[in-house]
Amino acid sequence: MTRVAKVSPSRGASLSEVAALHQVSKRFGQTQALDRVSLSVERGELLALLGPNGAGKSTAIRLLSGLRRPDTGTVRLFGQNPQHASARVHLGVTPQETGLPDGLRVGEVVQLVRAHYPDPAGAGELLERFDLANLERRQCGGLSGGQRRRLAVALAFVGNPRLVILDEPTTGLDVEARRALWAAVKYYQTQGGTALLTTHYLEEAEALASRVVVINGGRIRAEGTVAEIKARVGLRQVRFQASAVPQIEGVSRLERNNGSFVLYTPNSDAVVRQLVEEQVNFSDLEVKAVSLEEAFVALTAE
């Protein structure tokens, strides 16, 4: 039997790496937006960057799309510096803020963007995919907020990209439009595409992501599958009045204010069961889901 030698790719970059940050720091004035962050996007995956506002998600995304330069560290997109136009031929981006040329028609905007790529998607097919087909002749200035956002996301797919970067793609969309957009992103992934997206919504990561990276305060705090991350940040709040509370398992954080308690936990059922078993004399019991923002605050405000 011969042993196959394990070949390690040069310079630490795996062969399937599509885009990466290596030890990247970025500071804006007094704010350290990113602090020695390393992150790699692998071919075929759907990576979600999760974190509260101001965590550094958008800075990471802007660096990878070539919109900003790192203070230190290196940024790679298809092995090149994303600031070079040629590196971005296989990239599609939806920035966080939607901007469209108001005086141009939807179809004209798609044609303008198509002109930049060697092998663009068909305009009609693309508009169909994002439910914009009947709006082709409408001027962008006359679109609703949701329609504008859908078009901004569709534009990321115009060049038949190998990687799409979507910065909070579904912000401002209603539930139905959000689900339709998720379906479009999933379809793209089944066709071999790679996606990097940021989101505030755990639900969105759950629907789409194959891997999640949690970022806060400019650093990577956690990384794993959606289930793993959910166990860490998918918290519930258990509120009640009581005179005292014994040691309870599975509580990530306990807040106490005179006689009222707030317990943060991934498993509220188990916590309530323990409260009953321990015969805690509680009143006004309330259990509610915690937003991602609150969960981060609860987990990081130690």
Add this chain to the structure above:
Amino acid sequence: MKPMLAHYKANLLELLRLPAYWIPSMVFPTMFFLFFAAPNANHPEAASLLLGSYLVFAVLGVVMFQFGVGIASDRASAWNIFERTLPLPPLAKLAAPILTALTFAAMAGAVLVIAAYLSTPARLEPGAWIRLIPALLAGAVPLALLGLCVGYLASPKAAVPVANLLYLPLSFAGGLWVPPQFLPEFVQHISPFTPTRQWGEAVWSAVNGTTWQAEPFIWLAGFTLLFGAIALWGYHRDQGQRFG
């Protein structure tokens, strides 16, 4: 080339759908000419010189607004951020507004020439036409750069008033509305130091068939360096703030 032409086409379409932009730049120079210049333009030579002045005024308006107001509003637009993620080199992006400005300047000039030929005895020799084009371009370059200074240094809200504050006094003091010798005395002292006056000098020589002097071109080259340096500084400052 293809993306650059696509941007040019998009620019033209967008501006043509904004009558508030193109009507003033098409109509103002001709309207001013008919109000202020045509009644006094009874001789072919005087009429032709005035036509030259108002051509400068027309081109000035297009470049100040295209580069001043256009760049300032681009800087504030989220669309501009998206455009930066497209695989388009920055220099290719700059070519489209230059072509757009040339197109609008040519249209504004054509309207003015037709109006002047119909309403006054202004007539240009074929040789004058040939010299007129480079003379107009020689001044268009430094004033487009002045427009870029406004575009990169003024906020989008301030850009329109600032552009007007430069465009209108520069036109008057440069002797474009009334010939320099009829300007109020104190303005006559300032006039030679304005880029518009030097631009006018280059154009007037072309129109009346006199030999070009080096002086206006030296002045225009100096203004090109000055405004170019400020525009470049403003460009780097803006790029550093938004994309550094």
